[in-house]
Amino acid sequence: MASPFSRTLRALDADGPGRSWMGWAVAGMLLLAWLAWFFGGEVTLFEASRSARVEAVAAAHPVTAAQAGRLVRASRRLGERVNAGDVLFELDDQAAALSLREESGRLAAVPEAREALQAELRALHSAGRQAAEAGDAAVQVARERRAEVASQLAVAREHERRLADEARAGGVAEMDLLRARAESRRLASQQAGLDAEALRLMRETRARAAQLQAQRETVQGRLTALASDAQALATRVQRLQAARERLQLRAPVGGVLAEVAPVQAGAWVSEGQALATVLPVDRLRVVAEFAPGTALGRVREGQVAVLRLEGFPWLQHGSLGARVERVAGEVRDQRLRVELALDGVQTRTGLPLQHGLSGQVEIALEAVSPAQLLLRSLGAR
Numbered sequence: 420m421a422s423p424f425s426r427t428l429r430a431l432d433a434d435g436p437g438r439s440w441m442g443w444a445v446a447g448m449l450l451l452a453w454l455a456w457f458f459g460g461e462v463t464l465f466e467a468s469r470s471a472r473v474e475a476v477a478a479a480h481p482v483t484a485a486q487a488g489r490l491v492r493a494s495r496r497l498g499e500r501v502n503a504g505d506v507l508f509e510l511d512d513q514a515a516a517l518s519l520r521e522e523s524g525r526l527a528a529v530p531e532a533r534e535a536l537q538a539e540l541r542a543l544h545s546a547g548r549q550a551a552e553a554g555d556a557a558v559q560v561a562r563e564r565r566a567e568v569a570s571q572l573a574v575a576r577e578h579e580r581r582l583a584d585e586a587r588a589g590g591v592a593e594m595d596l597l598r599a600r601a602e603s604r605r606l607a608s609q610q611a612g613l614d615a616e617a618l619r620l621m622r623e624t625r626a627r628a629a630q631l632q633a634q635r636e637t638v639q640g641r642l643t644a645l646a647s648d649a650q651a652l653a654t655r656v657q658r659l660q661a662a663r664e665r666l667q668l669r670a671p672v673g674g675v676l677a678e679v680a681p682v683q684a685g686a687w688v689s690e691g692q693a694l695a696t697v698l699p700v701d702r703l704r705v706v707a708e709f710a711p712g713t714a715l716g717r718v719r720e721g722q723v724a725v726l727r728l729e730g731f732p733w734l735q736h737g738s739l740g741a742r743v744e745r746v747a748g749e750v751r752d753q754r755l756r757v758e759l760a761l762d763g764v765q766t767r768t769g770l771p772l773q774h775g776l777s778g779q780v781e782i783a784l785e786a787v788s789p790a791q792l793l794l795r796s797l798g799a800r
Contacts, residue, residue: 461786466714468757471707471726473776475699480672482507482695484688485665493686493694497679501670501697508682508694510666519659526652533645540638547631554624558617565613572606579603674699677774698774703761705741707780708754715755717784718746724759728778739772743782757782 488510495507579599586593678696682688705726709718726739740762747756759780761772 456789458788458790461788463786464784465781466709466718466784467779467781468707468709468714469779470754471705471778471780473703473726473728473772473774473778474706475774476702476704478699479677479774480670480674480697480699481693482668482670482697484508484510484668484690484692484694486510487690488666488688490682490684490686490688493682493684495676495679495695497676499676500674500700501676502673503670505670506667507670507676508668508688510668510688512663512666515659515663515666519656519663522652522656522659526649526656529645529649529652533642533649536638536642536645540635540642543631543635543638547628547635550627550631551624554620554627557620558624561613561617561620565610565617568606568610568613572603572610575599575603575606668694670697672697672699703772703774704744705759705761705780707757707759709757711750711753711755714757715750718743718755718757718782720744720746722782722784724780724782726759726761726778726780728776741780 490508491511492506492509495501501507579602582595582599586595674697676695677698678693680692680694682694688694705724720743722743724741724743726741727733728736728739741759742762743757744760745758757780759782
């Protein structure tokens with residue numbers, strides 16, 4: 420009698436152990452591959468920040484009015500390129516210009532006055548030398564005349580002595596002796612007069628020299644006062660020039676006018692009023708803020724990052740590569756500031772990079788295996 424399960428038995432006989440072992444082999448290989456990935460693979464951990472901003476490395480420079488005044492020139496436009504030192508705005512400087520012109524004129528007259536005083540001083544020096552030479556010559560003449568008279572007096576006295584000897588012997592008349600004595604007295608009186616004349620000439624020479632010295636000192640004092648006045652005038656001129664320069668508001672650095680106040684010529688500007696902002700054309704960087712609890716100690720210099728800009732879908736425009744350049748060491752307003760340098764590949768993306776663009780940054784912190792990631796999750800729980 421035939422069995423009703425003949426087909427089932429034949430199917431079981433045909434299904435040998437080979438297929439079962441092949442399934443187990445495939446499952447084991449998959450398990451080994453998974454274990455290799457689980458323990459040896461790498462998963463990159465990122466820290467993201469949605470408050471990222473592209474900024475110029477050089478800070479923006481505001482242009483403010485140093486003092487109040489009325490605008491006479493305000494022709495700059497937003498986005499205009501300027502160079503360092505270009506005049507952006509100009510205030511009314513009429514009063515300062517008049518004062519500067521007056522003081523500059525007085526300062527310009529100083530060299531002429533100095534030259535006149537120096538010429539007068541040279542003339543006084545020359546007059547002093549001439550007066551001294553003339554006085555010395557007069558005194559020398561008086562001394563020579565006195566020496567001549569002294570020699571004549573000596574001869575007259577010798578003649579008087581001889582006549583007196585002869586008169587005592589009776590050989591000479593009394594009148595001749597009297598004449599000889601009178602001549603001696605006349606010559607002695609003339610010698611005394613010449614001594615007095617020489618003394619007077621010496622005193623006059625000294626007095627003239629003292630007078631000329633006083634005049635030279637007076638002129639020298641005027642020269643010193645003139646030099647002091649010239650220095651004071653130069654200081655006032657510099658001060659007025661500085662005050663006038665303050666009325667010309669110049670660009671502190673070269674760059675682009677990122678902000679221009681809506682003012683026209685004739686408007687009144689108050690002291691300290693901001694009129695423009697110059698943004699230097701410099702290397703760009705990315706500034707991002709992170710929560711300190713998750714970023715402090717984990718975000719470090721040299722780590723790579725990815726920047727995606729708002730308004731430019733990354734699927735269409737791509738992302739920008741960056742690298743952590745500096746990490747703040749102090750938490751401010753419960754945020755940690757991180758500065759990133761762009762890698763330079765952004766020029767190939769076609770993105771219009773400029774100061775002020777915002778976006779989000781993802782920083783690659785580290786690469787760990789899935790097993791380490793699982794252990795960290797279990798430890799955190």
